[in-house]
Ligand SMILES: [Fe+2]
């Protein structure tokens with residue numbers, strides 16, 4: 001198959017798709033937005049439960065004990081240079097530091113749904129605050 | 137003059153007797169009672185939050201905070217007249233926690249008096265605490281000063297008696313500082329009546345020092361940095377010339393002056409709390425006078441925790457904060473300005489970056 005033929009067939013396929021799909025991808029309704037927001041808020045809610053849970057770590061200490069309403073976590077400043085770790089890190093690595101130390105627990109994988117929920121909650125409590133990456 | 141001379145040499149002389157003494161990073165304090173025989177000191181330890189895990193295991197971090205404060209208070213020279221504990225000895229009010237806390241406190245070589253915190257109270261409404269430490273509110277006199285201890289962490293009867301199926305759940309609901317199911321603290325009618333009667337016996341020129349767990353002023357309701365009937369208590373204290381309120385609960389340095397009343401908070405031995413201004417979704421009223429403590433560095437376990445000794449100079453209180461990983465702070469009553477002021481950091485120019493919280 002020559003290069004020309006390949007491009008020709010590709011164009012044909014593309015034009016077929018356009019005629020079949022009458023609705024383009026970036027149209028969404030208020031109901032869609034509501035549903036997506038709900039998905040996010042479910043994650044926030046799960047995050048809040050983990051934040052106040054005495055069983056996230058092993059010693060009964062909960063994140064909220066030192067960080068009521070996730071205050072003093074500064075999600076808007078990450079990634080940033082964490083002097084005690086000696087490099088630029090994202091928020092989830094700092095969360096794992098807390099899991100290991102004050103909570104005497106086991107760190108979570110970056111893509112663990114629990115880790116994502118914790119970050120959703122922490123960031124939600126900080127909504128409206130401007131981004132200041134790197135700020136100490 | 138009532139001067140406090142920090143003397144490394146004296147510290148070593150005293151501390152040398154103890155194996156751990158020389159390694160403790162406190163500067164020992166020598167108090168010069170040059171003018172008034174009425175001047176004296178007492179030490180203040182607060183918010184230890186001893187937390188039971190299970191069996192004979194307790195959260196090591198909080199144990200270490202209280203043990204360190206006790207060891208350091210024992211090194212004070214000259215010896216303070218007594219020690220106050222400002223409440224929240226336990227985390228969830230259990231016998232195990234109160235017993236373990238009392239055991240650590242028993243190493244103190246001083247008389248100790250206790251203030252009730254919400255973490256001590258809401259499991260059995262103070263019943264076991266009373267067996268260990270005595271009545272929930274009381275007064276005493278010492279060297280011309282009238283001291284009053286209030287249980288300021290009570291709340292509405294409906295919440296206490298009708299809302300929760302078990303005592304354990306009631307304790308858990310109140311233990312979460314930011315829990316929307318909590319309820320505002322208050323001294324309540326019974327104690328206000330008692331306070332009025334107690335004060336009736338005290339002359340208006342007698343200096344008063346009031347110990348409470350919550351602030352007796354309104355700072356931020358969402359975290360109970362708040363006492364619902366604060367204004368009513370303030371009104372009862374209004375007629376007295378020198379009044380100081382010293383409170384725990386907030387795990388941070390706060391101070392304020394409202395009319396004739398000076399307010400000072402004390403540090404926790406367990407962990408520091410953010411200033412309410414760090415919660416972006418809340419309105420709060422941190423007193424303008426307050427120069428905040430340094431922001432905590434969580435990598436140092438004892439950072440932004442500590443204890444204090446309090447110098448009662450002619451009826452006003454000066455707070456000397458012994459901070460484990462930061463420079464010590466002194467908040468002293470300024471006689472000209474008639475308000476508490478930080479000795480080093482009060483003016484804007486003198487503040488340092490770690491004292492800005494966001
Ligand atoms: Fe506390």
Ligand SMILES: [Fe+2]
Pocket residue numbers: 224253254255349384385386
């Ligand atoms: Fe408290």
